[in-house]
Amino acid sequence: xxxxxxxxxxxxxxxxxxxxxxxxxxxxxxxxxxxxxxxxxxxxxxxxxxxxxxxxxxxxxxxxxxxxxxxxxxxxxxxxxxxxxxxxxxxxxxxxxxxxxxxxxxxxxxxxxxxxxxxxxxxxxxxxxxxxxxxxxxxxxxxxxxxxxxxxxxxxxxxxxxxxxxxxxxxxxxxxxxxxxxxxxxxxxxxxxxxxxxxxxxxxxxxxxxxxxxxxxxxxxxxxxxxxxxxxxxxxxxxxxxxxxxxxxxxxxxxxxxxxxxxxxxxxxxxxxxxxxxxxxxxxxxxxxxxxxxxxxxxxxxxxxxxxxxxxxxxxxxxxxxxxxxxxxxxxxxxxxxxxxx
Amino acid sequence: xxxxxxxxxxxxxxxxxxxxxxxxxxxxxxxxxxxxxxxxxxxxxxxxxxxxxxxxxxxxxxxxxxxxxxxxxxxxxxxxxxxxxxxxxxxxxxxxxxxxxxxxxxxxxxxxxxxxxxxxxxxxxxxxxxxxxxxxxxxxxxxxxxxxxxxxxxxxxxxxxxxxxxxxxxxxxxxxxxxxxxxxxxxxxxxxxxxxxxxxxxxxxxxxxxxxxxxxxxxxxxxxxxxxxxxxxxxxxxxxxxxxxxxxxxxxxxxxxxxxxxxxxxxxxxxxxxxxxxxxxxxxxxxxxxxxxxxxxxxxxxxxxxxxxxxxxxxxxxxxxxxxxxxxxxxxxxxxxxxxxx
Numbered sequence: 001x002x003x004x005x006x007x008x009x010x011x012x013x014x015x016x017x018x019x020x021x022x023x024x025x026x027x028x029x030x031x032x033x034x035x036x037x038x039x040x041x042x043x044x045x046x047x048x049x050x051x052x053x054x055x056x057x058x059x060x061x062x063x064x065x066x067x068x069x070x071x072x073x074x075x076x077x078x079x080x081x082x083x084x085x086x087x088x089x090x091x092x093x094x095x096x097x098x099x100x101x102x103x104x105x106x107x108x109x110x111x112x113x114x115x116x117x118x119x120x121x122x123x124x125x126x127x128x129x130x131x132x133x134x135x136x137x138x139x140x141x142x143x144x145x146x147x148x149x150x151x152x153x154x155x156x157x158x159x160x161x162x163x164x165x166x167x168x169x170x171x172x173x174x175x176x177x178x179x180x181x182x183x184x185x186x187x188x189x190x191x192x193x194x195x196x197x198x199x200x201x202x203x204x205x206x207x208x209x210x211x212x213x214x215x216x217x218x219x220x221x222x223x224x225x226x227x228x229x230x231x232x233x234x235x236x237x238x239x240x241x242x243x244x245x246x247x248x249x250x251x252x253x254x255x256x257x258x259x260x261x262x263x264x265x266x267x268x269x270x271x272x273x274x275x276x277x278x279x280x281x282x283x284x285x286x287x288x289x290x291x292x293x294x295x296x297x298x299x300x301x302x303x304x305x306x307x308x309x310x311x312x313x314x315x316x317x318x319x320x321x322x323x324x325x326x327x328x329x330x331x332x333x334x335x336x337x338x339x340x341x342x
Numbered sequence: 343x344x345x346x347x348x349x350x351x352x353x354x355x356x357x358x359x360x361x362x363x364x365x366x367x368x369x370x371x372x373x374x375x376x377x378x379x380x381x382x383x384x385x386x387x388x389x390x391x392x393x394x395x396x397x398x399x400x401x402x403x404x405x406x407x408x409x410x411x412x413x414x415x416x417x418x419x420x421x422x423x424x425x426x427x428x429x430x431x432x433x434x435x436x437x438x439x440x441x442x443x444x445x446x447x448x449x450x451x452x453x454x455x456x457x458x459x460x461x462x463x464x465x466x467x468x469x470x471x472x473x474x475x476x477x478x479x480x481x482x483x484x485x486x487x488x489x490x491x492x493x494x495x496x497x498x499x500x501x502x503x504x505x506x507x508x509x510x511x512x513x514x515x516x517x518x519x520x521x522x523x524x525x526x527x528x529x530x531x532x533x534x535x536x537x538x539x540x541x542x543x544x545x546x547x548x549x550x551x552x553x554x555x556x557x558x559x560x561x562x563x564x565x566x567x568x569x570x571x572x573x574x575x576x577x578x579x580x581x582x583x584x585x586x587x588x589x590x591x592x593x594x595x596x597x598x599x600x601x602x603x604x605x606x607x608x609x610x611x612x613x614x615x616x617x618x619x620x621x622x623x624x625x626x627x628x629x630x631x632x633x634x635x636x637x638x639x640x641x642x643x644x645x646x647x648x649x650x651x652x653x654x655x656x657x658x659x660x661x662x663x664x665x666x667x668x669x670x671x672x673x674x675x676x677x678x679x680x681x682x683x684x
Contacts (some may be wrong), residue, residue, distance in 0.1 A: 064523045127581045176481055176569045180404050184484050184566065201406055208570045209577030224569045226524065227518045227552045230565075232571045233578050235551030239469045240582060254605075261603040263596075339638050 001030040001075040003060035003095030011038040013301035029080040065099030066174040091288035091308040109287040114324035118284035126214040138226035147187035156218035172216035174205035343372040343400035343418040345437030353380040355643035371422040407441030432629035433650040453631040456666035460626035468556040479567035488531035498560035504656040514548035514558035
């Protein structure tokens with residue numbers, strides 16, 4: 001029910017996912033009367049793998065996140081996350097509000113042992129590669145201490161290594177410069193911890209102008225900075241497209257040129273298309289939750305489902321749990337790092 | 343002497359500025375032996391308006407900023423800011439290190455009464471307008487309290503109103519959402535102060551994807567976020583140019599198309615060209631300092647000189663001083679705002 005378009009986007013994306021994955025079962029949580037009409041024309045064999053948990057209650061986007069746990073226990077989002085908690089489904093995908101989803105997720109699923117708070121991780125395009133890199137946090141927690149940044153590094157590293165099949169993902173901390181005196185206390189402390197942790201491939205600070213050129217596979221920052229980074233980039237891409245569109249409209253010669261140049265711009269668009277940015281995961285919980293943009297179209301919501309499948313097939317929460325344990329035992333040997341900072 | 347290219351960029355930019363502004367006098371502070379050869383071919387009348395304060399000492403970019411005040415009192419940067427302090431010149435433009443320039447500026451010029459710390463203000467392009475908007479802080483202070491954000495709003499508003507001749511510049515706070523419960527304590531507190539301040543046109547929160555579409559004239563944030571925003575945008579523009587360039591190289595047809603499409607992309611490039619981003623001012627000091635990017639080319643360094651002229655002709659520090667005083671007296675009437683927060 002979530003997002004700007006509700007079932008009109010999410011349901012068609014679900015049907016497509018069922019068609020693409022013959023072993024996938026989906027439970028749609030929401031208004032049966034809104035969902036049913038959108039299922040017409042499905043083959044019987046596909047329809048068998050889709051069920052509906054009916055509720056008419058959807059969370060009002062204007063409500064403060066805190067109200068979710070008090071007022072919305074019969075909402076589609078709360079029920080969907082409950083299904084994960086009760087082991088009735090293996091993952092949850094939602095285009096609902098981020099704050100509500102985080103609160104519900106933490107409340108029902110709890111964080112993995114050793115993880116203080118969940119983070120939202122986004123994948124962003126890299127110029128010189130077909131692959132992408134991971135950026136976290138992009139909005140779960142606006143201010144982070146050093147141990148959170150360290151945990152983000154571990155979680156991002158685990159997700160990157162399974163998604164992009166990289167053995168030692170390069171981890172960098174987002175900062176305003178490369179020199180070791182740069183950055184906030186939290187960032188410099190996190191750098192110290194990461195430098196003294198074996199089993200993580202920490203490569204140092206990265207500046208924001210370097211994130212798109214593949215200088216790192218996992219980029220770690222607080223939720224405010226990460227949010228600024230992905231949203232300003234998506235906004236800039238839209239502005240550039242709009243400026244290009246305006247140029248093309250100026251006269252007939254430019255219009256023809258625009259048509260001819262379209263294939264030139266296609267690879268560029270594919271690489272930086274915001275709908276491909278979609279499917280930010282909530283990581284750090286004892287269960288899989290993927291957050292779709294509210295304004296996702298069917299393709300973009302489909303990406304969010306794919307992301308859930310990716311994490312599911314790799315059992316991401318368990319991998320994170322194991323990695324955090326492995327890290328802890330090694331980390332204390334770092335002479336410059338006090339243990340209680342973790 | 344500062345920046346990646348030193349006098350080879352700064353001196354030609356200075357010569358051009360002298361030619362364009364017949365009433366401009368420039369004092370170049372740096373190595374006479376490096377500067378002199380670059381002045382050949384200047385007309386005698388232009389050469390008369392240029393003088394050199396010789397020093398062979400330039401600040402090592404690797405030095406921590408704190409060392410500047412101890413070790414570099416005879417450096418080109420320190421001497422240049424001293425000239426402002428002593429009233430021998432009216433403004434200083436430098437492509438040297440940001441940290442060093444801020445420290446030197448604060449140490450020698452002091453902040454304007456009512457301003458706690460200086461900020462760095464950058465101008466960024468806006469899609470639907472020939473004008474730009476101002477973003478501050480972009481790196482002077484990585485974490486800011488509410489009163490700093492308030493002061494940034496005042497300073498940005500003053501600079502925008504004189505540069506872009508706008509009577510009531512729209513001021514927005516950068517945040518991760520529009521709802522009033524969003525953001526850090528500092529941001530929500532700053533919003534409260536700004537809402538209760540007469541004489542400032544505060545329009546609310548702005549998200550990062552909206553900064554390029556002209557939703558506000560002055561965008562206020564902490565130095566870390568601002569730095570992330572401008573650097574990631576500049577980085578993304580460079581990536582897009584590079585992807586386009588690669589597309590064009592794929593075969594002869596695309597190469598011809600690329601040549602034909604060049605005029606299509608020109609307005610776009612002009613609008614988002616990073617060299618046009620240049621000339622971030624250090625605002626809040628009792629004197630004018632403009633910071634050029636270290637990697638600025640001659641055109642970009644020229645923009646930084648223009649920015650200094652703009653601030654000088656408007657006597658920006660004095661305008662800020664007056665505005666801060668005017669604000670203070672009105673602001674305390676805001677019932678929801680405690681006075682000591684300012």
